[in-house]
Amino acid sequence: MQIKVNGVERSYDGDPNLPLLWYVRDVLGLTGTKFGCGMALCGACTVHQDGKAIRSCVTSVSAAVGKEITTIEAVSKNGLHPVQEKWIEFNVPQCGYCQTGQIMQAISLLKDKPKPSDEDIDAGMAGNICRCGTYQRIRAAIKAAAGENA
Amino acid sequence: MSDSILNVSRRGFLQGIVSTGALILSVRMVPEFLWAAETSVGTHADRAALHPSLFVGIDTDGTVYLVAARSEMGTTSRTSVPLILADELDADWKRVKLEQAIGDKRYGDQDTDGSHSVRDGFAIMREAGATARLMLTQAAAQKWGVPVSECESDLHVIVHRRTKRKAGYGELAAAAAKLPVPKKEDLQFKPSSAWRYIGKGATSYDLADICTGKAGFGMDAHLEGMVFASVEHPPVLGGKVKSYDEKAPLQVKGVKQTIPIKPFTPPHHFQPLGGVAVIADNTWAAFQGRKKLNVSWDNGANASYNSDEYKKELQETARKPGKVARNIGDVDAVFAKGGKTMEAEYYLPHLAHATMEPPVAMADFRDGKVTIWAPTQSPQAVQETVAQELGIPPENVVCHVSLLGGGFGRKSKPDYAAEAAILSKAVGKPVKVVWSREDDIKFGYYHAVSAMYMKAALDEKGMPTAWLQRSVFPPIGSTFALNTTYGDGGDLGQGWIDLPFDIPNHRAENGPAENHVRIGWLRSVANIYHCFAAQSFANELAHASGRDSVEYLLELIGPARIIDVKATAPDYDNYDGSPAEFPLDTARMRRVVQLAAEKAGWGKRNLGKGSGMGIAVHRSFLTYVATVVEVEVDDKGEVKIPSVHTAVDAGIVVNPEATRAQFEGAAVFGTSIVRSGAITAKNGVIEQSNFNDYPVARMNEAPYKTTVHIVDSDAPPAGVGEPGVPPFAPAVCNAIFAATGKRIRELPLSRNPLTA
Numbered sequence: 032m033q034i035k036v037n038g039v040e041r042s043y044d045g046d047p048n049l050p051l052l053w054y055v056r057d058v059l060g061l062t063g064t065k066f067g068c069g070m071a072l073c074g075a076c077t078v079h080q081d082g083k084a085i086r087s088c089v090t091s092v093s094a095a096v097g098k099e100i101t102t103i104e105a106v107s108k109n110g111l112h113p114v115q116e117k118w119i120e121f122n123v124p125q126c127g128y129c130q131t132g133q134i135m136q137a138i139s140l141l142k143d144k145p146k147p148s149d150e151d152i153d154a155g156m157a158g159n160i161c162r163c164g165t166y167q168r169i170r171a172a173i174k175a176a177a178g179e180n181a
Numbered sequence: 182m183s184d185s186i187l188n189v190s191r192r193g194f195l196q197g198i199v200s201t202g203a204l205i206l207s208v209r210m211v212p213e214f215l216w217a218a219e220t221s222v223g224t225h226a227d228r229a230a231l232h233p234s235l236f237v238g239i240d241t242d243g244t245v246y247l248v249a250a251r252s253e254m255g256t257t258s259r260t261s262v263p264l265i266l267a268d269e270l271d272a273d274w275k276r277v278k279l280e281q282a283i284g285d286k287r288y289g290d291q292d293t294d295g296s297h298s299v300r301d302g303f304a305i306m307r308e309a310g311a312t313a314r315l316m317l318t319q320a321a322a323q324k325w326g327v328p329v330s331e332c333e334s335d336l337h338v339i340v341h342r343r344t345k346r347k348a349g350y351g352e353l354a355a356a357a358a359k360l361p362v363p364k365k366e367d368l369q370f371k372p373s374s375a376w377r378y379i380g381k382g383a384t385s386y387d388l389a390d391i392c393t394g395k396a397g398f399g400m401d402a403h404l405e406g407m408v409f410a411s412v413e414h415p416p417v418l419g420g421k422v423k424s425y426d427e428k429a430p431l432q433v434k435g436v437k438q439t440i441p442i443k444p445f446t447p448p449h450h451f452q453p454l455g456g457v458a459v460i461a462d463n464t465w466a467a468f469q470g471r472k473k474l475n476v477s478w479d480n481g482a483n484a485s486y487n488s489d490e491y492k493k494e495l496q497e498t499a500r501k502p503g504k505v506a507r508n509i510g511d512v513d514a515v516f517a518k519g520g521k522t523m524e525a526e527y528y529l530p531h532l533a534h535a536t537m538e539p540p541v542a543m544a545d546f547r548d549g550k551v552t553i554w555a556p557t558q559s560p561q562a563v564q565e566t567v568a569q570e571l572g573i574p575p576e577n578v579v580c581h582v583s584l585l586g587g588g589f590g591r592k593s594k595p596d597y598a599a600e601a602a603i604l605s606k607a608v609g610k611p612v613k614v615v616w617s618r619e620d621d622i623k624f625g626y627y628h629a630v631s632a633m634y635m636k637a638a639l640d641e642k643g644m645p646t647a648w649l650q651r652s653v654f655p656p657i658g659s660t661f662a663l664n665t666t667y668g669d670g671g672d673l674g675q676g677w678i679d680l681p682f683d684i685p686n687h688r689a690e691n692g693p694a695e696n697h698v699r700i701g702w703l704r705s706v707a708n709i710y711h712c713f714a715a716q717s718f719a720n721e722l723a724h725a726s727g728r729d730s731v732e733y734l735l736e737l738i739g740p741a742r743i744i745d746v747k748a749t750a751p752d753y754d755n756y757d758g759s760p761a762e763f764p765l766d767t768a769r770m771r772r773v774v775q776l777a778a779e780k781a782g783w784g785k786r787n788l789g790k791g792s793g794m795g796i797a798v799h800r801s802f803l804t805y806v807a808t809v810v811e812v813e814v815d816d817k818g819e820v821k822i823p824s825v826h827t828a829v830d831a832g833i834v835v836n837p838e839a840t841r842a843q844f845e846g847a848a849v850f851g852t853s854i855v856r857s858g859a860i861t862a863k864n865g866v867i868e869q870s871n872f873n874d875y876p877v878a879r880m881n882e883a884p885y886k887t888t889v890h891i892v893d894s895d896a897p898p899a900g901v902g903e904p905g906v907p908p909f910a911p912a913v914c915n916a917i918f919a920a921t922g923k924r925i926r927e928l929p930l931s932r933n934p935l936t937a
Contacts, residue, residue: 045434045435046434046435046466049463049465049466050465052465053463053464053465056464057409057462057463057464057465058463060403061394062394062398062400062401062403063393063394063395064394065398065400065537065538065586066400066464066539066615067537067538067539067618068618068871068872069468069617069618069871070618070871070872070873072618072871072872072873073537073618073872075537102394103393103394104393104394111389111392111393115392115393118392119384119388119389119392122384122385122388122838122842123392124255124385124388124391124392125255125256125842125843125846126253126254126255126536126537126538126584126585126586126587126588127255127385127387127391127392127396127398127584127586128398128400128536128537128538128584128586128587129537129586130391130392131391131392131394134392149885152880153880153881154881156880157879157880157881158879159879159880160537160872160877160879161537161849161880162535162536162537162587162589162850162877163255163537163587163846163849164845164846164847164848164849164850164852164878164883165842165845165846166849166879166880166883167845167883167884167885167886167887168842168845169880170880
């Protein structure tokens with residue numbers, strides 16, 4: 032099968048049930064996408080499929096055939112994505128492990144809701160766990176990326 | 182740097198080394214008394230030449246290399262400690278490159294735990310920075326033929342004041358390296374008014390890499406030819422493999438082999454749990470292979486562990502007299518007189534760390550030596566543990582420290598790194614061991630379950646004339662020594678034998694409890710349950726007396742004074758801080774209470790129905806914290822936290838922004854404890870497995886806004902990573918009482934709902 036990740040199409044002949052997460056991490060060596068739970072409970076593995084956030088830990092490689100998969104490594108073609116810029120400006124991360132997933136989720140959320148309310152942010156981000164507890168800064172960074180005062 | 186030779190002086194605290202063209206200094210963090218035990222200094226020194234092993238090096242191009250000897254798990258230790266050195270050196274932080282230290286005794290204590298990285302590093306980093314700065318200043322003076330006293334540093338340059346000549350650090354490095362290392366007494370430290378970074382802080386050195394996915398966590402370690410491993414652990418602590426299917430896992434595409442890991446020899450310490458490993462060419466295949474192992478277990482004695490029964494035992498024990506750990510006056514005499522008394526019992530369950538990055542480590546064993554890459558809070562414990570497991574000397578274990586995807590104490594225990602080392606030796610290839618989330622939740626070093634009993638006699642104003650408290654919990658010591666059932670000075674010094682109240686008759690006791698799972702440190706440790714009981718009970722007394730909670734708390738703390746805890750609690754260790762430097766000062770405690778209350782608008786705001794405010798104060802890790810939490814409780818008993826105000830006196834704060842972040846995060850960590858945190862066992866098997874049945878706070882459940890108020894202080898730096906956690910849970914429960922009249926004596930709310 033042919034899998035397209037970050038604009039590059041590659042053929043793959045391994046287990047078709049292999050979750051996309053482990054394909055990008057262990058096969059392609061794209062380690063910005065993280066393993067957190069394996070059950071779509073934490074969002075650390077979030078990537079984009081045709082521009083929308085999905086959980087790569089429960090998406091098989093075969094299900095990604097014919098789709099455009101984008102990981103954190105390619106989410107911005109030039110320099111930083113505006114959401115990444117706000118993440119840095121608001122000094123969001125602590126340990127940082129979940130943050131690539133948070134950023135991928137936030138980018139997807141802002142596509143759907145360019146001016147998200149607090150409720151939109153809660154609904155959009157509740158699937159992404161941060162054990163360090165950076166939620167307040169995540170919310171502020173999302174609002175700033177949407178051009179609102181945090 | 183690789184060809185430098187470290188000349189370790191047994192008397193000197195600082196050693197200078199001359200290497201080609203660069204000035205390099207190292208500072209020992211080893212207390213004098215430990216040196217005698219370190220017989221292999223020479224060997225370490227020779228080996229160190231191959232690895233970064235020194236705190237500062239200045240290259241001829243002006244690049245300043247600073248070595249971070251503590252781990253980065255989100256608290257900014259890796260940035261904030263070297264930042265102190267950069268400040269004293271007057272170095273331009275933009276020209277600093279950080280290098281992460283391998284595990285090496287020459288750095289002294291490398292444990293990133295106990296909220297003491299800045300506390301330990303403060304003097305040592307300043308000394309190293311001042312030494313380098315003086316040598317550069319001397320080199321410049323020599324170059325210009327002027328007195329040293331006429332020269333001074335500015336940002337990354339030495340300036341001759343009179344002639345306004347300047348020379349950069351890079352330009353001076355080679356000449357400075359030829360000078361003798363100055364004595365400590367000749368050093369001049371910057372006055373605090375000249376600090377560039379201390380008190381202003383810096384963002385994490387790794388911030389941009391984290392946001393772009395380039396940061397290197399343990400999970401991201403990779404070596405050519407590496408294989409992946411996943412381990413099926415005994416479901417009950419101390420269990421042993423009876424039999425398993427060696428062949429079936431090989432049916433899974435990508436699985437290469439299975440390898441048994443021997444059970445540990447009690448006490449478990451940091452040894453691997455044992456079980457069977459599946460080796461595969463990717464992580465997922467290893468996970469799948471495990472499902473076909475069909476292991477038959479001999480569960481052993483801990484299969485008797487049932488949390489429901491154990492809870493009753495703990496509570497029974499807490500009702501009986503225990504070992505006296507602190508005594509003031511005579512509580513029994515007061516109770517015997519009769520009069521008004523109050524009693525209450527509190528209970529908190531086991532907790533799991535649930536770091537977002539589960540335990541993971543990569544090891545490469547070859548020729549009797551092993552190199553480990555691990556997200557670890559203690560690279561030296563990795564060396565010791567792996568050495569023990571493989572029967573090789575610790576110096577044959579090199580431990581590289583990656584970024585940690587969360588630590589919270591779990592990654593102080595390197596059982597997972599030992600697994601990687603054992604498996605690499607068995608396979609003959611580099612092996613990365615990856616724990617699943619289920620492994621992480623089911624096979625932790627759990628925060629102790631605890632029961633507390635409290636009794637007070639009250640005078641006519643409602644103030645206690647006697648206060649008795651007992652706590653019972655399986656102690657962390659059980660991880661290191663068999664038959665350890667009582668807490669030690671460390672456990673009890675965390676908020677139990679240092680109760681800072683002004684009460685004439687007080688006794689703190691501790692009852693025995695056996696462990697049936699591995700017990701370990703979890704962010705703020707015993708302070709969590711001790712603070713919960715003490716601050717909840719104090720609030721119960723305030724309400725029982727019809728008094729305002731803040732006013733009552735201040736009266737309980739009493740007048741500003743220094744409490745000599747050790748005088749009444751001989752085992753008190755004050756977090757290994759000297760009482761002279763870090764006294765228990767009630768003036769500082771009162772101040773944070775007043776500040777938090779003032780900032781929260783305590784007593785000044787009209788809260789609606791179902792809303793309430795609660796306060797709690799606690800000193801832990803030598804830092805004073807008061808937290809005011811506002812809650813809204815709806816008809817279904819669902820609790821929302823719109824606002825938190827936390828006042829912090831942590832002495833000198835090196836990195837205020839990172840400190841605020843720690844306290845914001847502590848409120849979320851505390852929210853998990855309040856709402857949902859509970860690990861329970863049935864027949865010795867942990868019942869939880871992932872974020873579905875061990876939920877942690879999500880964005881919509883976390884406090885909406887936490888505001889952190891840092892007290893300006895010139896006291897020595899104390900901890901910031903942990904102290905925010907303990908007062909949070911009692912502050913929430915005190916707020917719930919204010920809002921609803923319902924007193925929460927057991928957590929989490931998910932098991933003790935408000936509607937019940």
